[in-house]
Amino acid sequence: MSRKFVYQDDELIEKPFNWKQIGRLFTYVKPYQSAVTRVIFVMTVFGMLARLAIPFLMSMAIDRAIHPEDGDGNVTLLVILVATMLAMYGMRWWAQRYTIQQTNEIGQKVIFDLRAALFKHIQSLSFRFFDKRPAGSVLVRVTNDVNSLQDMFTNGVVNTAIDIFQLIGITIILLVMEPKLGLAIMITVPIMFIASSTLRKKIRMAWQVVRIKQSRINSHLNESIQGIRVTQAFAQEQENIGFFDRMNTSNIRSWNRASALNQLFGPVIEITSAIGTLILLLYGTYLIQSGAMTVGVLVAFITYVGSFWEPITRLGNMYSQLLISMSSAERIFEFMDEKPAVPEKEHALTIPELKGNVKLENVTFGYETDRPALRGINLDVKAGLSVALVGHTGSGKSTIVNLLCRFYDTVEGRVLLDGIDVRDVSIESLRSQIGIVLQDTFIFSGTIRDNIRYGRPGATNAEVEAAARSVKAHDFIANLPNGYDTEVEERGNALSVGQRQLLSFARALLANPRILVLDEATASIDTETELRIQEALATLLQGRTSFIVAHRLSTIRHADCIVVLDHGVIVDQGNHEELMKRPGHYRNLVDAQYRFLSA
Numbered sequence: 001m002s003r004k005f006v007y008q009d010d011e012l013i014e015k016p017f018n019w020k021q022i023g024r025l026f027t028y029v030k031p032y033q034s035a036v037t038r039v040i041f042v043m044t045v046f047g048m049l050a051r052l053a054i055p056f057l058m059s060m061a062i063d064r065a066i067h068p069e070d071g072d073g074n075v076t077l078l079v080i081l082v083a084t085m086l087a088m089y090g091m092r093w094w095a096q097r098y099t100i101q102q103t104n105e106i107g108q109k110v111i112f113d114l115r116a117a118l119f120k121h122i123q124s125l126s127f128r129f130f131d132k133r134p135a136g137s138v139l140v141r142v143t144n145d146v147n148s149l150q151d152m153f154t155n156g157v158v159n160t161a162i163d164i165f166q167l168i169g170i171t172i173i174l175l176v177m178e179p180k181l182g183l184a185i186m187i188t189v190p191i192m193f194i195a196s197s198t199l200r201k202k203i204r205m206a207w208q209v210v211r212i213k214q215s216r217i218n219s220h221l222n223e224s225i226q227g228i229r230v231t232q233a234f235a236q237e238q239e240n241i242g243f244f245d246r247m248n249t250s251n252i253r254s255w256n257r258a259s260a261l262n263q264l265f266g267p268v269i270e271i272t273s274a275i276g277t278l279i280l281l282l283y284g285t286y287l288i289q290s291g292a293m294t295v296g297v298l299v300a301f302i303t304y305v306g307s308f309w310e311p312i313t314r315l316g317n318m319y320s321q322l323l324i325s326m327s328s329a330e331r332i333f334e335f336m337d338e339k340p341a342v343p344e345k346e347h348a349l350t351i352p353e354l355k356g357n358v359k360l361e362n363v364t365f366g367y368e369t370d371r372p373a374l375r376g377i378n379l380d381v382k383a384g385l386s387v388a389l390v391g392h393t394g395s396g397k398s399t400i401v402n403l404l405c406r407f408y409d410t411v412e413g414r415v416l417l418d419g420i421d422v423r424d425v426s427i428e429s430l431r432s433q434i435g436i437v438l439q440d441t442f443i444f445s446g447t448i449r450d451n452i453r454y455g456r457p458g459a460t461n462a463e464v465e466a467a468a469r470s471v472k473a474h475d476f477i478a479n480l481p482n483g484y485d486t487e488v489e490e491r492g493n494a495l496s497v498g499q500r501q502l503l504s505f506a507r508a509l510l511a512n513p514r515i516l517v518l519d520e521a522t523a524s525i526d527t528e529t530e531l532r533i534q535e536a537l538a539t540l541l542q543g544r545t546s547f548i549v550a551h552r553l554s555t556i557r558h559a560d561c562i563v564v565l566d567h568g569v570i571v572d573q574g575n576h577e578e579l580m581k582r583p584g585h586y587r588n589l590v591d592a593q594y595r596f597l598s599a
């Protein structure tokens with residue numbers, strides 16, 4: 001069976017319903033506590049007062065103004081009561097409008113804060129976190145999962161409080177007005193509670209499955225878009241479409257299942273309320289006939305009972321909404337709880353301006369515990385020298401620079417910059433002194449100028465241009481339709497590989513780091529561009545300590561020191577001339593390149 005498109009990041013969280021998570025969610029509402037209290041106050045005092053008063057006024061109208069026991073109707077009283085009822089309706093309408101507007105606003109703010117906190121946290125996570133998660137699944141948590149909490153925050157928080165107050169108010173009224181009838185109706189509440197609680201777990205799990213499926217769709221979508229060129233080049237569109245269809249179908253099936261389970265809540269409430277109404281009619285009629293209750297009280301009772309089921313129905317819906325939200329909340333907090341794999345010390349120092357001495361002391365490291373990528377690495381590089389890291393693919397070249405930039409921490413040994421352990425300093429201060437030019441030169445959407453300025457956001461236009469001139473990027477930029485203000489799309493697809501390289505050199509030069517790390521592009525470019533890049537590189541390296549994961553012989557040759565790696569171990573080091581004098585890995589490597597070039 002094909003093992004293509006396997007997205008393993010998400011697992012069903014089988015924990016029971018977690019009240020702690022709810023408490024945690026509510027910490028995001030805390031900053032808006034006073035606004036929430038204001039809304040609850042308005043709705044409880046004005047909205048609920050009106051709601052509770054109307055049936056009472058109605059019963060008064062029937063029993064005292066329309067059909068009093070002791071004589072004719074009282075028109076004046078009827079007019080006063082109707083006018084009061086109208087005023088109550090008006091008050092209720094205003095209170096509702098105020099509540100809706102305010103709750104929407106509060107909800108939006110809470111969602112904004114939550115999304116911002118999640119994004120901020122994700123930015124702080126280390127490479128290790130992203131190594132094991134497809135980008136699409138990260139996207140889904142920041143978008144879909146946060147969105148799914150929106151409803152809960154916009155309607156849920158305030159309405160729940162209001163509904164609970166309303167329920168308490170009506171329960172008291174029912175019990176005071178006609179205790180026996182009130183109690184008879186309350187019998188239905190435990191029935192409803194038992195029936196609905198059995199649904200809980202199923203619903204929560206069902207929504208988690210939906211989220212997982214959505215996450216997989218996003219992962220696949222992301223991968224498909226990023227890899228569309230390869231897909232089309234290998235004519236794999238049909239297979240891709242088929243796979244997406246299957247995922248989509250599976251997603252809709254699980255959505256239907258979760259939604260069907262969710263909809264069972266409604267009937268549970270309806271059946272219980274029907275039982276309640278039946279009790280009310282039968283027992284109420286009996287009470288009227290035996291003279292223990294008036295018609296007006298029964299009418300008021302019927303209206304109150306209607307308002308009794310209303311908050312229960314809404315609380316039921318809110319509960320199922322909460323279940324949906326919980327599966328999202330669990331997924332969001334799972335990310336929030338993820339600690340950076342390269343933690344910063346509590347009182348991490350700000351690294352002083354570096355001279356650029358770099359030392360690796362007995363460094364051992366593996367991405368996975370049982371498979372070391374580097375073993376016993378010792379390297380001492382004096383400030384200002386350039387080091388070319390060479391070796392077969394997978395020999396550990398990129399891993400050395402990953403440790404230098406502290407994208408990962410060593411398992412054993414230390415990385416020292418000017419004698420300071422990289423684990424003792426703040427990550428920001430460390431990386432601000434290291435310039436990194438990756439093989440996959442990432443160009444962000446924006447102008448060319450913005451992209452160069454990424455290395456030092458405060459740089460002036462003149463400084464941006466000077467950097468571009470130094471690395472010989474100015475000419476091609478000047479030839480673009482809007483020069484430095486030309487917009488480039490995401491990833492800079494409209495630029496050639498060489499142009500992207502030059503842009504990233506300008507970016508690094510502008511940042512003016514003491515230490516430069518460069519993963520040389522392997523893509524072959526024409527000789528003219530190659531020459532230009534070599535010249536640019538020479539400018540870039542001047543006066544800095546540099547580590548180059550080198551693939552081009554021209555780069556390697558000019559390096560002050562060449563470090564030869566094999567299976568995670570340094571097997572040789574020296575300059576080109578020294579290494580060429582002795583047989584070994586390096587000479588083999590160079591000979592192989594010559595053979596390749598002359599073939």
Ligand SMILES: Nc1ncnc2c1ncn2[C@@H]1O[C@H](COP(=O)(O)OP(=O)(O)OP(=O)(O)O)[C@@H](O)[C@H]1O
Nearest residue numbers: 131367368373391392393394395396397398399400
């Ligand atoms: N993110 C990762 N997770 C797990 N293993 C990894 C990861 N990155 C690299 N490795 C493994 O670590 C070893 C060293 O990889 P590294 O990228 O340092 O090699 P390299 O010499 O830079 O190779 P290349 O020249 O192909 O870029 C390889 O066996 C590789 O499979």
